Amino acid sequence: MKATIYDVAKKAGVSIATVSKVINNTGNMRESTRQRVIEIMKEMNYRPNMAASALTGKGTKTLGLLIPDISNPFFSEMARTIEDRAHELGMSVIICSTDENDEKEKKYVELLRDKNVDGFIVGASFKDKRVLQSLIKDHIPLVLLTHDDVSLDITRVSIDDFKGGYEATSHLLAQGHRNIAIIAEHAYSSNIRITGYKEAHNIYGDTCKEENILRTFASIENGRSCFNQLFNRTNPSPPTAIFACNDQLAIGVIQGAKEKGIDVPVDLSVIGFDNTILATTTVPGLTTISQPISEMGERTVDLLVEEIKRGESLKERVVFTPELIIRGTTSKVNKNNKWKQNIYLENG
Amino acid sequence: MKATIYDVAKKAGVSIATVSKVINNTGNMRESTRQRVIEIMKEMNYRPNMAASALTGKGTKTLGLLIPDISNPFFSEMARTIEDRAHELGMSVIICSTDENDEKEKKYVELLRDKNVDGFIVGASFKDKRVLQSLIKDHIPLVLLTHDDVSLDITRVSIDDFKGGYEATSHLLAQGHRNIAIIAEHAYSSNIRITGYKEAHNIYGDTCKEENILRTFASIENGRSCFNQLFNRTNPSPPTAIFACNDQLAIGVIQGAKEKGIDVPVDLSVIGFDNTILATTTVPGLTTISQPISEMGERTVDLLVEEIKRGESLKERVVFTPELIIRGTTSKVNKNNKWKQNIYLENG
DNA sequence: TTGAAAGCGCTAACAG
């Protein structure tokens, strides 16, 4: 059986209160006593029972992380930095993949609350804001990650999605593209990126067509099907460039293009978002907008832990700056697209 | 303040024992009483405190998952299926990335033990077997994932690494390759794959050179540097094919080859292992050996939960079968490699 | 059918 504080106390010839004090490094006592207790604890290989200490209000030293899907490289890379930082600060993290599904979102915050996590990191969308609001109402430490939702007055860290959308689109516009489609996610961040996309068009004195704005969920498959939607024979003027709101979608687009014999970047420019490992595995490499994943993850944990310590929301808003990473999938617009003349008409 | 069992009991006009019974669906009582209590619990939005119930020996309903790195797609895909299955069975999972580092391995199992996880899933290597042995000694439920280590008499689920190594190598051999390098990981599974690699050579009446066997850790960068090691001007006969023990290494090899102007698969065939998302994002797609990730993850959780329930190890050994997935990075050996004649000599 | 009471292992006054 595992040794308890009583076993240690008995063996050391002191009271459990004394042992508790050395465990928590609180109170005063003769140095020799402290040493002896430490000695005994080692000897017995004593380890405090966290469930018990949690019961007395010391917290569980665990964080809840809600994200859409841990198998999505963006989130797994993010989760890794969060895990590391949390461990550095003495906390563990329980990850829950919500699949952007209301039911799961609700279920998992309940689960995490039942487990008495000390705080939440929310990287998922939460269509049903009430779930988050109840967390806020109950003063449960919470920070929003990658969702700079202004309707919620809480701490959040994200990137400047407006700038990201603007930069991506400007890069394409600067290459002469004037028919640019955007494949967005059903997410707050995508809304903002769309705004940036529109603003870039404004600056260039151009207007964007509503039918060039697509919505979907993050996956390669969805990227491919959005591509097919765009390059369908009923579309009289398919885009010369596509801005996908994340790397997975961009890869789906590239694959769809390849299947139709459309060359990237010669006939179609593609730009992604996130700069995950996926952006480096394609040939040519994917031009994308980079998010400083590690900094964001670390900062998020630091803020959350600070909130937990303070017992109240910092309501801080941290916005990182995205960066355009030019690789090989974007190029100057090609006015005489091969596919426009034949391939597209044949295969579309 | 959160409602406790006392609050519910008082409001329902019963004792806490009764409430406890309805919570756990144990004992008998008048149906009307049960209903009334249920009613009140809903009304007060009562949620049992898991820390308290854990204290009384009911377990924490959480599993510990030790893997080398959650940001590695193979493990993040595995983690996802584990997470889902665990949730289905009412458990959460705490993920720890060990980086194949002894210190972290030790530290994390201690951490997880301190948190009283109900069981461990070990997908990491553990050079220091004593850590695992202490878990076994203390009868802590534990199942090994992807490490079919025969020196440990415990439940484990893995794939047939021998067959995997054999199939990958045979595929190459069948294409006429007779100078095949293998880039292995510092892991038990890789040892077995090497055995399969050698056996395939035997069957083909061929012998493999020791200098064609490389060891490293999983990462694209390491794949690239192993490639460079192989295709170094001091190597008189670089391989015509490379079997990388995971997809990331394979991609590193492909990138290294591209940098040196060596065409895959014309001048060099490359085969990976795992069949992660990465294998589908390269162009051409990566030929690889597939592991049934979901089945493995689910089975692992099921076995672990069963062990937890039974309170003793099943000592079951589950071996899944790997499958060769032929995509575009392998082809017939090209006796007159372009690089052999010029590019390699110029750039090597 | 129900409840009283003794823990589970630890923390934190408070008292000596």
Added chain:
DNA sequence: CTGTTAGCGCTTTCAA
């Protein structure tokens, strides 16, 4: 400087 004691919220045995 050290120990006594009253919880923390829940489970479970035993008695009523």
